[in-house]
Amino acid sequence: MGTLNQKNKNKQDDETEIDLGKLFKALVQRLLVTLCFSAIGFSYGKYYLPLEYTSSTYMYVKNGDASEEKTAINQQDLMASKSLVETYIVILKNDTVVKQVGMNLVSKFGVSEISKCFTVKNGVISTAELKDAISMSADGDTEVLKISAQT
Numbered sequence: 001m002g003t004l005n006q007k008n009k010n011k012q013d014d015e016t017e018i019d020l021g022k023l024f025k026a027l028v029q030r031l032l033v034t035l036c037f038s039a040i041g042f043s044y045g046k047y048y049l050p051l052e053y054t055s056s057t058y059m060y061v062k063n064g065d066a067s068e069e070k071t072a073i074n075q076q077d078l079m080a081s082k083s084l085v086e087t088y089i090v091i092l093k094n095d096t097v098v099k100q101v102g103m104n105l106v107s108k109f110g111v112s113e114i115s116k117c118f119t120v121k122n123g124v125i126s127t128a129e130l131k132d133a134i135s136m137s138a139d140g141d142t143e144v145l146k147i148s149a150q151t
Contacts, residue, residue: 056148058139061085081143088145089136098127098134117151 063080091097102118102125111120118125118133139146 052150054148054150056146059145059147061088061143061145063143078143082138082141085138085143085145089138092136092147093131095127098130099124101134102127102130 061081061084063077063084105118105125106114106120106123111123114120114125118129133149133151135148135150137146138144
């Protein structure tokens with residue numbers, strides 16, 4: 001008889017009663033907490049983080065005349081192209097060139113649109129601000145020029 005009572009006791013210990021109402025309430029509470037934190041994160045990203053855009057382009061710099069049909073490239077042409085990349089960077093960072101870029105941006109997009117990204121005074125973007133937004137570099141030790149703009 002002792003073994004029969006022990007089997008019934010073990011059977012009762014193995015059974016667990018689940019209250020579906022409590023389970024549903026716990027799931028809804030966790031869902032609400034998740035939705036609240038998601039809404040806070042979205043609001044922070046939408047209204048407090050600044051909008052930043054980055055665009056890059058790569059240009060291959062070739063030494064020589066464009067009309068020449070060369071099939072073989074020698075070491076001297078490669079070295080000249082690498083040197084030209086550095087020369088182009090210096091030229092493109094010149095204040096006169098940057099000022100012209102700023103004037104082209106204003107004429108293309110208008111003062112109201114450009115003023116969202118840059119400070120515009122008398123219809124002109126500050127060259128220092130525009131220089132900070134544009135970066136140029138040789139891509140590794142190659143004849144490829146990388147130009148990036150970030151606003």
